[in-house]
Amino acid sequence: MTTGVLRNPDFLRFLSSHVANELGANFSRVALPLVAVLVLHAGPAEVGVLASLQTAAYLLIGLPAGVWVDRMRRRRVMMVSDVARFVLLGSIPVAAELGVLSIEMMFVVALLAGTAQVFNDVADQTYLPKLVNNQQLSDGNGKLEAVRAGGILAGPGLGGALVQLVGASRTMAATALASLASVFFLSSIKAPDNAPSAAEHPPLLRGIGEGLSYLWNDRLLRMFVASSTIGNLCVSAVLGLSVLFLAEEVGLTPGVIGVLLMSGGLGGLIGGLSGGWLSRKFGTARMTWLAVTVGAPFSLLLPMTQADWRVACFAITSIMLSWSAALSNVGQSTYRQTVTPEHLLGRVNASVRFMTWGALPLGALLGGLIAQQIGVRQTLWLFLAGRVLSFVPLLFSPLPRLRDFDEVHARS
Numbered sequence: 380m381t382t383g384v385l386r387n388p389d390f391l392r393f394l395s396s397h398v399a400n401e402l403g404a405n406f407s408r409v410a411l412p413l414v415a416v417l418v419l420h421a422g423p424a425e426v427g428v429l430a431s432l433q434t435a436a437y438l439l440i441g442l443p444a445g446v447w448v449d450r451m452r453r454r455r456v457m458m459v460s461d462v463a464r465f466v467l468l469g470s471i472p473v474a475a476e477l478g479v480l481s482i483e484m485m486f487v488v489a490l491l492a493g494t495a496q497v498f499n500d501v502a503d504q505t506y507l508p509k510l511v512n513n514q515q516l517s518d519g520n521g522k523l524e525a526v527r528a529g530g531i532l533a534g535p536g537l538g539g540a541l542v543q544l545v546g547a548s549r550t551m552a553a554t555a556l557a558s559l560a561s562v563f564f565l566s567s568i569k570a571p572d573n574a575p576s577a578a579e580h581p582p583l584l585r586g587i588g589e590g591l592s593y594l595w596n597d598r599l600l601r602m603f604v605a606s607s608t609i610g611n612l613c614v615s616a617v618l619g620l621s622v623l624f625l626a627e628e629v630g631l632t633p634g635v636i637g638v639l640l641m642s643g644g645l646g647g648l649i650g651g652l653s654g655g656w657l658s659r660k661f662g663t664a665r666m667t668w669l670a671v672t673v674g675a676p677f678s679l680l681l682p683m684t685q686a687d688w689r690v691a692c693f694a695i696t697s698i699m700l701s702w703s704a705a706l707s708n709v710g711q712s713t714y715r716q717t718v719t720p721e722h723l724l725g726r727v728n729a730s731v732r733f734m735t736w737g738a739l740p741l742g743a744l745l746g747g748l749i750a751q752q753i754g755v756r757q758t759l760w761l762f763l764a765g766r767v768l769s770f771v772p773l774l775f776s777p778l779p780r781l782r783d784f785d786e787v788h789a790r791s
Contacts, residue, residue: 384515434739449586456498461495528647539634593730610769620750631690642697678764680695
């Protein structure tokens with residue numbers, strides 16, 4: 380099965396577009412907040428607002444995006460989104476060179492680039508079943524998770540090095556060029572990018588309702604969403620403060636910060652590459668359950684980070700949470716792509732993103748505001764304790780009693 384998915388030339392082109400985008404996104408993960416902190420001297424609240432605006436579009440247009448993507452050619456949506464991100468992110472180094480960059484401009488760019496990313500993500504998860512068969516979905520999702528983790532592993536380190544070499548604002552140019560490279564790979568896919576049938580175009584509000592209704596009526600999907608929403612809210616607050624925490628509280632250099640931020644990629648890479656083997660050995664559902672429970676307690680190490688041997692606390696937490704997230708994402712995505720009817724998949728994916736990723740801006744904003752009042756390290760303790768408990772909703776789902784996901788409807 381593994382060999383089969385990698386022998387698919389179109390899947391390899393799709394995978395290559397992910398490589399480009401993930402590297403660019405992780406350059407930005409280091410560079411964007413450092414532009415705010417080092418160039419514009421932003422404080423915790425402004426950094427929190429900036430982080431929240433990057434994902435605010437999931438709340439603002441996440442549900443309508445699913446209806447619109449179900450009406451459009453999915454690959455074309457991804458390509459247009461990448462072009463928009465190239466223009467928007469490329470404006471930051473240009474404005475910095477001209478001396479007109481402001482925190483307000485960065486807020487606008489973050490919001491608009493995040494809007495483009497919403498369409499890209501919904502179309503991406505809806506497009507994969509067009510390139511591989513159902514038997515290869517788990518392995519395909521695993522490969523995409525491995526690429527995502529590889530971007531986390533290599534991107535921040537390279538991004539931190541670029542920041543030290545050319546400055547934070549100029550590093551944003553690399554992020555913009557990565558989006559352009561993604562367009563090239565997507566345009567080379569040979570499989571037809573067919574338009575959905577006109578009969579599958581319900582009115583906007585009815586289409587949104589159909590996606591939400593399907594999600595709510597599937598008990599396992601519903602509990603997956605509840606667990607992921609809590610986890611994402613907490614992790615987003617932590618990620619929004621991580622650069623500030625490591626730079627000002629711990630006192631590390633941009634290069635070391637980049638290395639620490641990329642450490643999570645190691646866990647994600649292991650999770651993505653081992654997901655297929657673990658699914659076969661333990662079952663798809665059991666693998667997902669083990670992932671979300673085993674990784675949680677390691678969250679409490681991160682706030683112990685100091686500028687000595689205890690920097691390992693940050694790395695260990697990042698590795699374990701990324702490993703857990705990668706395996707969970709493979710399981711959840713495969714289950715959703717398998718059980719959801721094709722004409723509803725965009726809307727169901729968008730509904731999931733609306734809830735789970737809609738928590739990201741709220742978490743980032745709350746993290747910044749709370750840190751302004753009680754301090755960064757104390758805020759990290761608060762949200763990471765919440766992350767430990769994020770698996771609790773799954774106790775009320777069929778997941779702990781299942782070996783494989785195909786048992787869900789057999790038991791219902």
